Amino acid sequence: MTQLRALKFGPIPWQTLTCFLPSFPTCCFQLSLYLGKRDYVDNVDSVESVGEWDCAQLYVTLTCAFRYGRDDLDVIGLTFRKDIYVLTTQLYPPVPDQAPKTLTPLQEKLMKKLGENAYPFTFEIATNLPCSITLQPGPDDVGKACGVDFEVKGFCAENLEEKIHKRNSVRLIIRKVQFAPLQTGPAPKAETTRQFMMSDKPLHLEASLDREIYYHGEPINVTVNINNTTNKVVKKIKISVDQITDVVLYSLDKYTKTVCTEEINETVAANSTFSKTYSLTPLLSLNRQKRGLALDGKLKHEDTNLASTTILRPGMDKEVLGILVSYKVKVNLVVSRGGDVGVEMPVILMHPKPDDCELFVGCCQKSGGKRRFCFRGSW
Structure with missing residues (x-):
């Protein structure tokens, strides 16, 4: 019995x-x-x-x-x-x-x-x-x-x-x-320059975050700077946060899931500049139906959150870790008759260290x- x-x-x-x-x-x-x-x-x-x-x-x-x-x-x-x-x-x-x-x-x-x-x-x-x-x-x-x-x-x-x-x-x-570690690195920043056919000058895109580490539930602030010296028009700005999950034990599976996205109908005319800061908040509550999304270990009858970024220390065996989780912020510009122009930046998502x-x-x-x-x- x-x-x-x-x-x-x-x-x-x-x-x-x-x-x-x-x-x-x-x-x-x-x-x-x-x-x-x-x-x-x-x-x-x-x-x-x-x-x-x-x-x-x-x-x-x-x-x-x-x-x-x-x-x-x-x-x-x-x-x-x-x-x-x-x-x-x-x-x-x-x-x-x-x-x-x-x-x-x-x-x-x-x-x-x-x-x-x-x-x-x-x-x-x-x-x-x-x-x-x-x-x-x-x-x-x-x-x-x-x-x-x-x-x-x-x-x-x-x-x-x-x-x-x-x-x-x-x-x-x-x-x-x-x-999250007490010592943090510099705020991520990425930029790219795109030259288009039939245009003498390029389009320059620069994106940056205000810090390297964000806590679960906090908005991620993304600053977008555009210097459009071409004769083309930027019709839309797309910003997203992707979760990348690497399964390094048994297999080499890799999954990329978008956990937060925003499309802004901002128009940047030819031969003009643009600068603005946007906020995105990746939350599990908005991604309940996504199979294979990595979460912090779940206890019975308790809710959890998106998995924290895996912090690798020197000498660590990646295979022993089983699953590696990372995040990146993507900024894409939709250009008329020119395709997309985009950059990516790594971002760390973790819990703050509480008091003892x-x-x-x-x-x-x-x-x-x-x-x-x-x-x-x-x-």
């Missing part, structure tokens, strides 16, 4: 599992998983937890997995899921000669509440792992969405070689996120960027 329920423990998300194991038919156990929060910062946070047990061995794992394909394909042997990173620790019985642990305020409170059979532990996540990304499924898609996700799982077993059934384990999905007190849900004071969990088992 298995009962699985997801509940709330104050501000802390948690999940409880009650079941009978075949190897212990007369025993029933309960395993609860508590998290201090769902979102963890790239290269800043670590993972802490607490648990108890009376029989066999209790393990907890942290897994980063990449999925690219449909669940039904796994049945015929075409596995499109790969574990990029797996970290396992034995929670009970305690490993001999283990160094004493320094408890965080949240762990101390949970251990007092859960009783004397609670055992704390900590995960240190490896550097250069990918951030959580979900590819938006189509209306008819079923099963798990493609992308990169992180999972924390607790289970009881005689050893790690046993096959762990979903009914006998408790799991919660977490997100690994990246915040905002990051660590369930903790009453700053604690240096720690991830917190709690396991509880009782017979």
